[in-house]
Amino acid sequence: xxxxxxxxxxxxxxxxxxxxxxxxxxxxxxxxxxxxxxxxxxxxxxxxxxxxxxxxxxxxxxxxxxxxxxxxxxxxxxxxxxxxxxxxxxxxxxxxxxxxxxxxxxxxxxxxxxxxxxxxxxxxxxxxxxxxxxxxxxxxxxxxxxxxxxxxxxxxxxxxxxxxxxxxxxxxxxxxxxxxxxxxxxxxxxxxxxxxxxxxxxxxxxxxxxxxxxxxxxxxxxxxxxxxxxxxxxxxxxxxxxxxxxxxxxxxxxxxxxxxxxxxxxxxxxxxxxxxxxxxxxxxxxxxxxxxxxxxxxxxxxxxxxxxxxxxxxxxxxxxxxxxxxxxxxxxxxxxxxxxxxxxxxxxxxxxxxxxxxxxxxxxxxxxxxxxxxxxxxxxxxxxxxxxxxxxxxxxxxxxxxxxxxxxxxxxxxxxxxxxxxxxxxxxxxxxxxxxxxxxxxxxxxxxxxxxxxxxxxxxxxxxxxxxxxxxxxxxxxxxxxxx
Numbered sequence: 507x508x509x510x511x512x513x514x515x516x517x518x519x520x521x522x523x524x525x526x527x528x529x530x531x532x533x534x535x536x537x538x539x540x541x542x543x544x545x546x547x548x549x550x551x552x553x554x555x556x557x558x559x560x561x562x563x564x565x566x567x568x569x570x571x572x573x574x575x576x577x578x579x580x581x582x583x584x585x586x587x588x589x590x591x592x593x594x595x596x597x598x599x600x601x602x603x604x605x606x607x608x609x610x611x612x613x614x615x616x617x618x619x620x621x622x623x624x625x626x627x628x629x630x631x632x633x634x635x636x637x638x639x640x641x642x643x644x645x646x647x648x649x650x651x652x653x654x655x656x657x658x659x660x661x662x663x664x665x666x667x668x669x670x671x672x673x674x675x676x677x678x679x680x681x682x683x684x685x686x687x688x689x690x691x692x693x694x695x696x697x698x699x700x701x702x703x704x705x706x707x708x709x710x711x712x713x714x715x716x717x718x719x720x721x722x723x724x725x726x727x728x729x730x731x732x733x734x735x736x737x738x739x740x741x742x743x744x745x746x747x748x749x750x751x752x753x754x755x756x757x758x759x760x761x762x763x764x765x766x767x768x769x770x771x772x773x774x775x776x777x778x779x780x781x782x783x784x785x786x787x788x789x790x791x792x793x794x795x796x797x798x799x800x801x802x803x804x805x806x807x808x809x810x811x812x813x814x815x816x817x818x819x820x821x822x823x824x825x826x827x828x829x830x831x832x833x834x835x836x837x838x839x840x841x842x843x844x845x846x847x848x849x850x851x852x853x854x855x856x857x858x859x860x861x862x863x864x865x866x867x868x869x870x871x872x873x874x875x876x877x878x879x880x881x882x883x884x885x886x887x888x889x890x891x892x893x894x895x896x897x898x899x900x901x902x903x904x905x906x907x908x909x910x911x912x913x914x915x916x917x918x919x920x921x922x923x924x925x926x927x928x929x930x931x932x933x934x935x936x937x938x939x940x941x942x943x944x945x946x947x948x949x950x951x952x953x954x955x956x957x958x959x960x961x962x963x964x965x966x967x968x969x970x971x972x973x974x975x976x977x978x979x980x981x982x983x984x985x986x987x988x989x990x
Contacts, residue, residue, distance in 0.1 A: 741815025
């Protein structure tokens with residue numbers, strides 16, 4: 507497209523510019539033949555995994571979380587984005603040379619118009635939902651209450667609907683800046699191998715998808731305004747907000763790790779606390795893993811979305827050159843980045859959350875494959891509750907001694923509102939621990955506000971450790987529980 511009085515981005519008289527543009531052209535010629543196959547594979551993988559993602563997150567044990575509600579909405583948007591792109595890539599790329607039907611008909615151009623609008627709307631909604639999810643996490647840690655309104659699914663669904671409506675309104679100009687027009691420089695004729703399906707000398711008009719005349723009026727003012735909004739509101743601002751919120755989450759997790767060490771009075775340099783040291787190292791590993799996964803999610807987001815935002819801003823300033831050189835040669839790569847961002851959520855959360863993995867296997871595997879484990883967890887939970895009540899009557903708060911020889915390292919799960927789950931150790935007669943539970947109870951009673959702020963970030967971590975304790979139980983432990 508051409509816009510009058512448009513500032514050129516490239517000086518074609520320079521050899522360096524020519525070399526750069528030639529490199530872009532060579533890259534496109536190398537990648538274009540495999541682009542269709544790669545995108546189809548990504549779309550199929552992304553659609554299937556996001557469907558599983560929705561099924562897992564809609565389970566009763568998962569859908570009571572505000573973050574999981576937002577993740578469900580993100581998965582629905584990603585399914586729509588990739589389904590639309592799958593139809594586009596199959597028809598306009600893979601079947602273009604092999605089909606006997608005309609490719610650029612008015613009906614398919616109408617689909618292309620709505621594909622552009624729909625993909626922009628759904629993908630932008632997905633990006634802003636990711637920002638909303640990070641915001642909910644950040645506010646949950648800041649408020650530090652397990653029953654906080656930020657964690658309620660009702661609030662999450664209201665926020666999702668608000669984002670849907672706002673993004674839909676802002677994407678309306680994307681429909682009106684494009685139009686379907688008749689291609690004046692040729693007509694479609696069937697290939698020789700397809701001539702038997704058509705009358706002799708059969709032709710059909712070709713339609714094209716262009717920028718509307720209204721959008722190019724006044725030096726492309728309407729078109730540039732739409733591009734500015736896409737680049738800044740749809741790309742750059744979500745990237746900046748997610749970066750700020752992610753760094754805030756990482757900082758809060760590190761603070762929670764320091765508070766946890768202070769509350770449990772466990773020092774990694776204390777040679778007399780072997781069990782506490784091992785437990786602390788394991789918890790530190792979990793905290794580091796969560797931090798690493800947050801950084802990975804942020805990196806994927808920035809790598810896939812920030813370049814598109816930068817190119818969109820350049821397109822608003824240097825419209826003609828960016829369309830002619832950058833979008834023409836890099837458009838396939840930009841599409842690939844968007845598909846990557848839409849298809850990695852399932853993989854990331856499978857790696858990140860043990861509770862998610864457990865629910866996933868319960869959905870995928872037959873009921874008989876995991877029913878025994880669930881029964882064992884329930885029995886263990888009841889036994890742990892009984893053992894905990896017994897431990898409350900002991901007078902020795904430093905050496906936690908029971909008749910059943912219970913390892914009390916997981917007693918801190920009781921504050922989470924669930925039945926405490928304890929690991930059974932038949933060999934030990936007395937378990938040493940650095941936790942003074944009487945002092946811990948008094949501390950919670952006298953300073954509930956401080957308690958909430960310091961304990962709330964560890965809710966998910968304590969629950970995951972409880973699940974791991976059950977799944978890692980020895981055969982002797984299972985026999986002991988079954989006898990009870």
